[in-house]
Amino acid sequence: MNPQTLQSFNARTGEPHGNALAASTMAELDAVVNAAADASPSWASSSGGDRATLLRALADSLEAEREALVALADTETALGPVRLNGELDRTCFQLRRFATLAGEGAAFRLVDDPAVAGGPPAGHPDMQRQWVPLGPVAMFAASNFPFAFSVLGGDTASALAAGCPVVVKAHPGHPLLSQQTYTIIQAVLARLKLPAGLVGMVQGAGVHIGVALIRHPRIAAGAFTGSTRGGLALLAEAQARAVPIPFYGELGAINPVVVTPAALGANTEALADTLASSITLGCGQFCTNPGLIVLPAHPDADRLVTALKSALASQQPHAMLTAGMRQAFAKGTARQLGHGARALVNDGADASVAPMPFLAEVDAARLVAEPELREEVFGPSSLLVRTRSLDEIEAVLRSVQGSLTVTLLGVDADTSDNRRLVRAATAIAGRVLFKGVPTGVAVTAAQQHGGPWPASTAPMTTSVGDAALERFVRPVCLQDAPAWLKERHGQPC
Amino acid sequence: MNPQTLQSFNARTGEPHGNALAASTMAELDAVVNAAADASPSWASSSGGDRATLLRALADSLEAEREALVALADTETALGPVRLNGELDRTCFQLRRFATLAGEGAAFRLVDDPAVAGGPPAGHPDMQRQWVPLGPVAMFAASNFPFAFSVLGGDTASALAAGCPVVVKAHPGHPLLSQQTYTIIQAVLARLKLPAGLVGMVQGAGVHIGVALIRHPRIAAGAFTGSTRGGLALLAEAQARAVPIPFYGELGAINPVVVTPAALGANTEALADTLASSITLGCGQFCTNPGLIVLPAHPDADRLVTALKSALASQQPHAMLTAGMRQAFAKGTARQLGHGARALVNDGADASVAPMPFLAEVDAARLVAEPELREEVFGPSSLLVRTRSLDEIEAVLRSVQGSLTVTLLGVDADTSDNRRLVRAATAIAGRVLFKGVPTGVAVTAAQQHGGPWPASTAPMTTSVGDAALERFVRPVCLQDAPAWLKERHGQPC
Numbered sequence: 001m002n003p004q005t006l007q008s009f010n011a012r013t014g015e016p017h018g019n020a021l022a023a024s025t026m027a028e029l030d031a032v033v034n035a036a037a038d039a040s041p042s043w044a045s046s047s048g049g050d051r052a053t054l055l056r057a058l059a060d061s062l063e064a065e066r067e068a069l070v071a072l073a074d075t076e077t078a079l080g081p082v083r084l085n086g087e088l089d090r091t092c093f094q095l096r097r098f099a100t101l102a103g104e105g106a107a108f109r110l111v112d113d114p115a116v117a118g119g120p121p122a123g124h125p126d127m128q129r130q131w132v133p134l135g136p137v138a139m140f141a142a143s144n145f146p147f148a149f150s151v152l153g154g155d156t157a158s159a160l161a162a163g164c165p166v167v168v169k170a171h172p173g174h175p176l177l178s179q180q181t182y183t184i185i186q187a188v189l190a191r192l193k194l195p196a197g198l199v200g201m202v203q204g205a206g207v208h209i210g211v212a213l214i215r216h217p218r219i220a221a222g223a224f225t226g227s228t229r230g231g232l233a234l235l236a237e238a239q240a241r242a243v244p245i246p247f248y249g250e251l252g253a254i255n256p257v258v259v260t261p262a263a264l265g266a267n268t269e270a271l272a273d274t275l276a277s278s279i280t281l282g283c284g285q286f287c288t289n290p291g292l293i294v295l296p297a298h299p300d301a302d303r304l305v306t307a308l309k310s311a312l313a314s315q316q317p318h319a320m321l322t323a324g325m326r327q328a329f330a331k332g333t334a335r336q337l338g339h340g341a342r343a344l345v346n347d348g349a350d351a352s353v354a355p356m357p358f359l360a361e362v363d364a365a366r367l368v369a370e371p372e373l374r375e376e377v378f379g380p381s382s383l384l385v386r387t388r389s390l391d392e393i394e395a396v397l398r399s400v401q402g403s404l405t406v407t408l409l410g411v412d413a414d415t416s417d418n419r420r421l422v423r424a425a426t427a428i429a430g431r432v433l434f435k436g437v438p439t440g441v442a443v444t445a446a447q448q449h450g451g452p453w454p455a456s457t458a459p460m461t462t463s464v465g466d467a468a469l470e471r472f473v474r475p476v477c478l479q480d481a482p483a484w485l486k487e488r489h490g491q492p493c
Numbered sequence: 494m495n496p497q498t499l500q501s502f503n504a505r506t507g508e509p510h511g512n513a514l515a516a517s518t519m520a521e522l523d524a525v526v527n528a529a530a531d532a533s534p535s536w537a538s539s540s541g542g543d544r545a546t547l548l549r550a551l552a553d554s555l556e557a558e559r560e561a562l563v564a565l566a567d568t569e570t571a572l573g574p575v576r577l578n579g580e581l582d583r584t585c586f587q588l589r590r591f592a593t594l595a596g597e598g599a600a601f602r603l604v605d606d607p608a609v610a611g612g613p614p615a616g617h618p619d620m621q622r623q624w625v626p627l628g629p630v631a632m633f634a635a636s637n638f639p640f641a642f643s644v645l646g647g648d649t650a651s652a653l654a655a656g657c658p659v660v661v662k663a664h665p666g667h668p669l670l671s672q673q674t675y676t677i678i679q680a681v682l683a684r685l686k687l688p689a690g691l692v693g694m695v696q697g698a699g700v701h702i703g704v705a706l707i708r709h710p711r712i713a714a715g716a717f718t719g720s721t722r723g724g725l726a727l728l729a730e731a732q733a734r735a736v737p738i739p740f741y742g743e744l745g746a747i748n749p750v751v752v753t754p755a756a757l758g759a760n761t762e763a764l765a766d767t768l769a770s771s772i773t774l775g776c777g778q779f780c781t782n783p784g785l786i787v788l789p790a791h792p793d794a795d796r797l798v799t800a801l802k803s804a805l806a807s808q809q810p811h812a813m814l815t816a817g818m819r820q821a822f823a824k825g826t827a828r829q830l831g832h833g834a835r836a837l838v839n840d841g842a843d844a845s846v847a848p849m850p851f852l853a854e855v856d857a858a859r860l861v862a863e864p865e866l867r868e869e870v871f872g873p874s875s876l877l878v879r880t881r882s883l884d885e886i887e888a889v890l891r892s893v894q895g896s897l898t899v900t901l902l903g904v905d906a907d908t909s910d911n912r913r914l915v916r917a918a919t920a921i922a923g924r925v926l927f928k929g930v931p932t933g934v935a936v937t938a939a940q941q942h943g944g945p946w947p948a949s950t951a952p953m954t955t956s957v958g959d960a961a962l963e964r965f966v967r968p969v970c971l972q973d974a975p976a977w978l979k980e981r982h983g984q985p986c
Contacts, residue, residue: 041916044916045916086613089613089614090613090614093614093615094614111938111939112939113937113938113939120579120582120583120933120935121582121583121586121587121935121936122586124935124936124937125928125929125935127935127937127938127939127940128939129938129939129940129941129958129960132919132920239732243894243895243945243946243947244946244950246953401736402736411975412975412976413975413977414975414977414978419986422978422986423534423537423538423985423986426625426969426985427625429969430967430968430969430970431969431970431971431972432969432970432971432972432974433972433973434971434972434973434974434975434978435618435972435973436618436972436973440613442613442614442617442618442620443614443617444606444617444620445604445606445620445622446604446605446606446620446621446622446970447620447622447970448622448968448969448970450968452736452967453736453737454736457737459967460739460967460968462968465622465970467622467968474923474945474952474953475923475941475943475953475955475960476919476922476923476924476925476941477923477924477925477939477940477941477958478924478925478927479924479925479926479927479928479929480926480927480928480929481925481927482904482905482906482907482927483905484905484906484907485907485915485927492916492919493912493915493916
């Protein structure tokens, strides 16, 4: 492929869709980042109301173009109109939620600490702890959420609410949709008389454009959703800069689901159906896909396996997002089979564009011994792990090291065993579920979507939920600030 | 020096003080970290009241041993009893402040987000966002605060309050004081029937022991106060681990003080006295020492320089903490003179153990052009920068890049020039002062002691003030948590 162009493909047929687009040149990237940086001071000092107005206008414009956007997204991703309409709803919900937060002054959180008379350590001057926006954020769009983690996704919404301009590196999996979304943004910015540079975008099929973006000296932070390999490469670039910058990478996870005997019994078949749906939802292309199901030695566990095999066999996933992801899925399932996993559904021979779901099983000791079995397989796949004791379950979770989620089913009673499970789960996850399945990440005040390494590069932060805004501000203490500055109540000047 | 031993020195005479101590072996380090990690689960689930009891008991025991500790610290550091008694007061104040915060449940902050009926995006399950402690913290003690940033300093207090065990790497500049403090801690732990491993300590003169500590797989975070070189080396180790961990390094700064004409006039001589005291306090061995004084082109600026020269000449600093630091001070002042700074006080010939204060001046353009002029000179030193315009002041601050503090004097009026100064200052500092001098860091709710790179490795965090606790916890969302877990109201189980 010509690195100077970028081709959209029909995800169902693999055929080129429309004409090739021009990839961004280095000069264009420099101009886009400079425009963002130049827009930074005025946006940093903007009121919460101004930010809310922009975010709401963006949501309204997205909705106004719903039909065309969803059709284009469906062609480029094969995710289907039901899912894509839902994702567009979620994207608008996120934009409006950050509008509400911005309007309420969430970016101007203030710790007001009036002077205390007397010498130290108890006495101190008048102090105010507040936030300043970091500056232009490089946002790397994801393949699997063409709306919600893309050009106008949660990273863009939260950065704008925080007072930061955004430069999006569009995902080459849906270039025309990205372009169309960008056009909508520019129209909104022009109508609101805001600088065009407030939201910039670069496109390119290779890695060089993303690397150039994170290296740019005027970029102040990076936000990324994608593969471990891509995320770690960009993290290394962010850390190797003359001035290192925060890099919020959400790299994926295998999301263990621990089934205890208490969760089985009469619920066994219903649980199998729920798990099968979660494994195959969106062709399994979720970072919260349940990639590991931890089973106890229990007669009902065998019933669950039988029911899960049958439930998965009746699922018909759609095509994957790109041909490269389909190949990676085949490679991942082959890797598991090559390291001792026994196939239960799909023996690896399936080569259809829309892949058959994959289910295999392995003993706990083997899983703990073989790191390859713990690598994420992105797609409709899960690995059953047979355990014989609580010690083994703990060893399995420890070996996973870091995950976005852990699901614990059947721990309703306050027992020492259940406490051990909760400790083992919270030690490796950002979100611990006690019902349901990990797919479906609510956009709420309490959400935490970052988990310990290697699930995230910044496990103390989240890319989903209200706290996503906090990634893009830095605390500053104003000591003995003059009256005019204090009257801004935390809003940077 | 034998790397297996560690020698205390009298800081005033340079003579060995007492017998050599045995340096920690690698096996000892491993045992200490393992003991801390083994103590981690029970301390993570401890109540705020338990944590408060420990922190208060530590403060009480420090105070009970005040006389002996201050005498030993004075021998090892030459900081003098007035400063050291004040520092011990501050250290006890910090311990008690984190006791109060722990008792009030500051480590159990909870975002309670009850279920909302209906489908996504608005509907969502019951969610609680709370904190889990990270686990054992490697704490690297500083040379210049033998109490407040050492074995029982703010890092230890905030980590214990957060629910994390601590392994201290003692500073070789005061090994006997560290040992004595550690003995006090162990007596308190034994009396409270808490695990001895909750606070561990390793000692060693070389870098290998600190490197081994940050590399240890059971260490979960690092906290460091010290040199840029040492901090960056440890940061690289923390990032290169199989599982990278947060590393909170406070590396130093040059702390620009911007004097505007409005701050001069009748106040000129008083300001000179204040600045001279700040430059020489503690022999200038503070990370908040005003290393850069930015002066306008104004007749009163020359009056300030004259007064400052005279005020500095009358100051008599004491010996520096170590012979190595005295050598580094001489090298630093020579570097400034070698890069075009003109000496005003101390032409570099002074070689006394207690150094003469150093003051030099340079033009703004030169300072911006020569990075060597912007390197911190640790000790009683400051560099005057002559500026001719607001543009030049902004260029000077931009060239500094990151600092713990910036002081802006004389910006009481709300003018566009003053807004520009505030923006330029907040862009590079963690704390912006509008009165007084940057030395003296209050331990308060609103404090922010971390500044942008290269002042800190983690500019979003602070090592001083209430928010220091947040460095050692990680958010976890509990989704549909069972009643017994919710009843803990954010306290890990």
